[in-house]
Amino acid sequence: MKHLVKTLAMSLALTTSLGAIAKDTIKVGFVYVSPTGEAGWTYTHDEARKHVEKKFGDKVSTTYVESVAEGADSERVIRQLAKKGHDLIFTTSFGYMNPTIKVAKRYPNIKFEHATGYKQAKNVGVYFDRMYESRYLSGVIAAHMSKSNIAGFVASFPIPEVLRSINAFTLGFKSVKPDAKVKVVWVNSWFDPGKEREASDSLIDQGADVITQHTDSPAPVQAAEAAGIYAIGSHSDMSEYGKNAHLTAVIHNFNEFYEQRVQEVLDGTWQSENVWGGLNTGMTRLGEFNEVIPENVIADVEVLTTKIASGELHPFAGPLKNQAGEIMVPAGEIPQDSELLKMNYLVDGVEGKLN
Missing domain, CATH: 3.40.50.2300 (Response regulator)
Structure with missing residues (x-):
């Protein structure tokens, strides 16, 4: 009995020391x-x-x-x-x-x-x-819906999280249209509807017919709706801000x-x-699809979703080049999480500089 009391006391002391109460x-x-x-x-x-x-x-x-x-x-x-x-x-x-x-x-x-x-x-x-997984898929959809082969990306800050988003979207876009371009405008803010709208309008003036973003307001979607082009929402469903423009959204859960x-x-x-x-946990996913997206495109995206979730496909699998044409991930290799978390470059196909 004494031994049991002593054991319980030691257990309680250990639990308390760890803050696990x-x-x-x-x-x-x-x-x-x-x-x-x-x-x-x-x-x-x-x-x-x-x-x-x-x-x-x-x-x-x-x-x-x-x-x-x-x-x-x-x-x-x-x-x-x-x-x-x-x-x-x-x-x-x-x-x-x-x-x-x-x-x-x-x-x-x-x-x-x-x-x-x-x-x-x-x-x-x-x-x-791992929102970059959904970003890749959104790039695939954007490429199928683009006629100009130019997408615009409204970006917040040049940190790894945002660079992964831009790069994954671009790689998805280029997987359908290898010669396509993704133009980037930095707003240096997470939430600034005015700057986001100005950046979107600038990208539209440069020929982008699909706009996406890594910012917090629906201003880019609203700009796309006003211009009669398409948009990919970010972080949550933004379809109410662009009924015609909003193709889908990269969603966090x-x-x-x-x-x-x-x-x-x-x-x-x-x-x-x-x-x-990632996609395999449901922590990231794409939102509802606009009915203007062809059924065969949706079917292709669903196949890609399964492949990414299972690990069969990795958005950043090599060979992967940066804007200067340098190999960042060799052919046949997949970057480690530690590399992705420190991503500090833009991939080939992105037009824009690191601010």
């Missing part, structure tokens, strides 16, 4: 880089937050702060959420990475999840979806991931992880 209720905070809105990157995260509330009911209370600038502002907001007793905090933009790590050091008993980053700590996990991580904090089993889910 089950809880009846928890507070979960979310930090957003743009308004929640009705479409886009932040919208998908807020939909996941609502999913968590519906799933857990009274066990979980959530708080969110939107339109938080990256840098000093985000550190202040993250710290405020920590001070207010949140048990789990999701920070949902690349520029929140270092502030998250800094705050996490001061609050070791709070769990943090950072989206799109690469720095982990004992109480900081990172997560993202964080619902199940958020649910899982919240459950683990409730159970006391949460551990820092690096999660990068």
